Amino acid sequence: MDEPDHWRNMASAPRDGSRILVTVRSSEQGPAEVDMAYWARADQFGEEGWRASDSSPGRIVEYAEPELRCWMPLPTAGRGSMPSPWEGDDVPLVDGEGI
Numbered sequence: 001m002d003e004p005d006h007w008r009n010m011a012s013a014p015r016d017g018s019r020i021l022v023t024v025r026s027s028e029q030g031p032a033e034v035d036m037a038y039w040a041r042a043d044q045f046g047e048e049g050w051r052a053s054d055s056s057p058g059r060i061v062e063y064a065e066p067e068l069r070c071w072m073p074l075p076t077a078g079r080g081s082m083p084s085p086w087e088g089d090d091v092p093l094v095d096g097e098g099i
Contacts, residue, residue, distance in 0.1 A: 007070040007086045015039035019053050023069040023086040032085035036074070037063060 013020060019038045026032040036053040040046065045057045050068060052061035070086045 005072060005075060005083060007072050007083075010065070010068050010071055013039070013071040017041075019074060020071045021074060021083065022050070022063070022071045024063065025067055025069050027067075032069070032087060034082055034085050037068070037071075 007023065010022075013022075017038055017040070019036050021034055022037045024033050024035055037050050038053055040049065040051045040055075042048040046060045046062060050063040050065070052063070055061045072083065075083075
């Protein structure tokens, strides 16, 4: 996909430690929001899984798979503002994306 500002299904999100934007589902704690996250391998500070990019040892913010609706690559520098959270139904996989 060459559209960097396009929300994508979480099944296709990179699990190589690169930072991405994610839509965090709305919950009783508040409305849906966009956060920057990355996939972390298990280490002495926590288990394998999605972490908020502002996590630090002793203050890890982890996301369970069901909390995240979709993802997109980080925008290039100087390219607009933060996108709005995805508010539609779950983003479908397209053409074998995520395989």
